[in-house]
Amino acid sequence: MRHAHTAEQIRSAEAALMATLPAGALMQRAAAGLTVACAKLLGQVYGARLLVLAGSGNNGGxxxxxxxxxARRxxxxxxxxxxxxxxxxxLLAFRRAGGRVVEPSALLPEQASDRPPVPGVRDGADVDLVIDGIVGIGGQPGLREPAVCILEQLEAPVVAVDVPxxxxxxxxxxSGPHVEADLTVTFGTNKVGLFVQPxxxxxxxxxxVDIGLSAWLGAPAVEVLEPADVRELLPWPGSTAHKYSRGVLGIAAGSPQYTGAGLLVTSGAVATGFAGMVRYDGASEDLVRSSHPEAVIxxxxxxxxxxxxxxxxxxxELVGRIxxxxxPTVVDADGxxxxxxxxxxxxxxxxxxxELARMLGIxxxxxxxxxxxxxTAAARRWQSVVLLKGPRTVIAAPDGRVRVNSTGVxxxxxxxAGDVLxxxxxxLLAAGAECFDAASVGAWLHGIAGELASRAGDNEGTGPISATALVASIPSAVRSVSL
Known part of the structure; x- marks a missing residue:
């Protein structure tokens, strides 16, 4: 499982770790990891042209x-x-290594500065790599001039130090101008903003980059599941299981206007395979029966x-009755x-x-x-697990736990696709999974199924999918983490 922590947690952990280390050792660990990542991205260090944007904090250091x-390489x-x-x-080490220091005005457009340009620096095409060390975890969102203007002049790949x-x-x-990085090299633990959109x-x-913080970090603010976590959290059937012990899922979905919704919910549940039985009690029963004879109507x-x-x-009345x-209940869409x-x-x-905007009145x-x-606000408001769909789906529990899904296309x-999810x-709920786990594992499987369907045997790229194609890939997604 990948973890992210808050800036306060990280600062506290860094202080505890630094008390056990020689002065400057922690920064040297970070710099060493950053150097390796930059060298790997460059391929050839000797002769490469780099631009370092350095602010006042530790990121600049x-x-x-x-x-x-x-520079020494x-x-x-x-x-x-x-x-x-x-x-x-x-800065002293940088100068001693032969690094060149210029004023910000050297990179500003000519009309914004009365100083002559620095050859090979103003033209973004003459820079192979930019290292963003402007502000770190202690900075306020948004950048100020001249950093904003300088960044607009550059076209080279950007490596962000710890965070963009x-x-x-x-x-x-x-909430304002920011760095758009190609690579972020982060230290000790992931930061929440590296997991959460936008x-x-x-x-x-x-x-x-591991710099030795883990013993002092405490519980993560955000988690991201990996395949081993999904395997552990899935409610696999035991050797003595039968269809009733594995759980029966009831589905109340669909209407004359949306005849396919009930079918797609049922298809997602059946394809997942963890419920021992799926019972459909909604509209368009004949459509569901003809597509899924294993479903009980x-x-x-x-x-x-x-x-x-x-x-x-x-x-x-239907939603209230259920x-x-x-x-355990999933409430989706119109519900x-x-x-x-x-x-x-x-x-x-x-x-x-x-939908969440309407629920929150914003x-x-x-x-x-x-x-x-x-x-998280909705999870507290309704005392429910909230799965907010998006490019990186956020799953929040009312007790404060948060996971972000990293799978999907x-x-x-x-x-x-939402009906299938x-x-x-x-x-998973019917099979006994806890709500927070069912939501986060379900999102993970749904995303993997989307990736598989989108590739459709083509390892060179992805292409469009339908909800039906998504359903067909769910068993493969489950098998990818099977025991």
């Missing part, structure tokens, strides 16, 4: 120390000092519910319009940004800009 190491390294208070030891400068480190928000998109690829005893997908208007049974003030049963809510743009805040933004999560 890391960047300058790494620049010094690369034959790179031509220029540093732009964006503060009068850069790390003094790092200007992002919301603890929130994943983008800031995560600014990080590019993320490489974690009509009311009966169940261990979990999926309700809401495509049920349409005027269904508050929630009133006190069984979210009929939520009580508080969900007392074990409940998973699966809104997209527009604009959709407000949810998309603050996904972590929106998901953009092609999953297609009609019916509701069925996957419902099957």
């Amino acid at each position: 890391d960047a300058l120390f790494a620049g010094a190491r690369l 034959g790179a031509q390294v220029t540093a732009v000092l964006l503060s009068e208070h850069v790390h003094p030891e790092a 400068s200007g992002i919301g480190v603890d929130t994943g928000e983008l 800031a995560a998109a600014a990080a590019g690829s993320v490489e974690l 009509g009311p009966g005893q169940v261990q979990a519910w999926v309700v809401g997908s495509g049920i349409g208007d005027g269904q508050g 929630l009133g049974e006190g069984l 979210l319009r009929y939520l009580p003030l508080r969900c007392d049963a074990a409940t998973v809510l699966t809104p997209h940004a527009g 604009r959709r743009e407000g949810v998309e800009a603050r996904m972590l805040w929106a998901a 953009a092609w999953l933004a297609t009609a019916g 509701a069925g996957v999560i419902g099957a």
